[in-house]
Amino acid sequence: MGQTPTLHMLYTCPFCWKVRGLVEYIGLDVEYEYVNGMKIKKEVAFANGWGKVPVFTDENGSFHTDSTPLLKHIDATYNGGKLASIGDANRQQKWLEWADTKMSKATIPILYGSIGSAFRTTTRISKIEKFGFFSRRLYAWAGFPIMWGIIARKRVKKDGRSPKQLWHDLLTEFTEAHDAKPFFGGDEPDLVDFAAFGYMRSISPFPQFKLLEQHANGMAWYKRMEANVQ
Ligand SMILES: N[C@@H](CCC(=O)N[C@@H](CS)C(=O)NCC(=O)O)C(=O)O
Known part of the structure; x- marks a missing residue:
């Protein structure tokens, strides 16, 4: 040990x-x-x-x-590689890449895609993350123009959809791939479920999470995942 x-x-x-x-x-x-x-x-x-x-x-x-x-x-x-061995290995790998390319790009738009949401997000981050005395203030003031003005605005424009629509499309695509089972992995979650869960879980401390909560199937899956962790 x-x-x-x-x-x-x-x-x-x-x-x-x-x-x-x-x-x-x-x-x-x-x-x-x-x-x-x-x-x-x-x-x-x-x-x-x-x-x-x-x-x-x-x-x-x-x-x-x-x-x-x-x-x-x-x-x-x-864990004896149990989650990696669930179902078809190619399907799992393909969807891990899907989560890391598609879902990963949806977090910044929903959190910072408008002036209002960027301001709310940086204010909340400055309260809940660990910072030093000066860095907390610096982040609260400088973080939001950087995230909104430079990064998020470009991404939203490039995608063309509202950040909420983008998330709803992803959650529809993802939950349809569950083939009517409770999880992507079937009756139990696999690695893809945890990848997707991470992207969604990171948004949950922010007020914009209510936009994701409006996706019934996505939210039902998220709640099942939540019941499995902690
Ligand atoms: N591909 C990496 C990405 C990790 C990543 O970008 N983490 C961010 C925080 S959300 C970070 O540490 N960024 C610091 C930096 O890039 O300077 C992973 O999946 O672990």
Whole structure:
């Protein structure tokens, strides 16, 4: 027995919630280390310059990065690879890529896609994430013009749909792929369920989550996932 594994994370980071959902589902004892969002590179400098969260440090002190490889690693190491072995491997891989390309692009538009939502999001982040005294104030004021003015506006324009419509389309596509079963994995969630859950879970602390709650099938699946974690 070595040290307790740790997960360096940000509370509002979708990639971190992908991994944390799985950790909670399999009941792995992990300590969550919240990093300062303005100093991620410094706080995870031990992970050989990766510079992003999540970083998982195992019981031997070895670290593992990148959320989808991490999902696979944790399932393989602590869960006998059970989730990876559910159903057709090609289908699972294809939809993991779908979540990481499609759903990952939908989080910024819903959180920052209009001036009002960007302001609400940065205000909320400045309250719930770990910051230093100055960095919290700096983030609350400088974060929103950067996220809205530079990043989110471009993405919304490029996609052409409202951020809510984009999410509803994704949730329809995703839940239709469940083939009338409760989860993508069938009667039990698989790795794809945890990937999709992470993207959605990261939006849940924000008022814009109510736009996602209006998708009945998506929300029913989300509630089933929620009942499986923690
Ligand atoms: N592909 C990575 C992406 C991780 C990522 O971009 N994390 C963000 C936080 S949500 C981050 O740490 N960004 C810091 C940076 O890029 O400087 C994963 O899936 O783990």
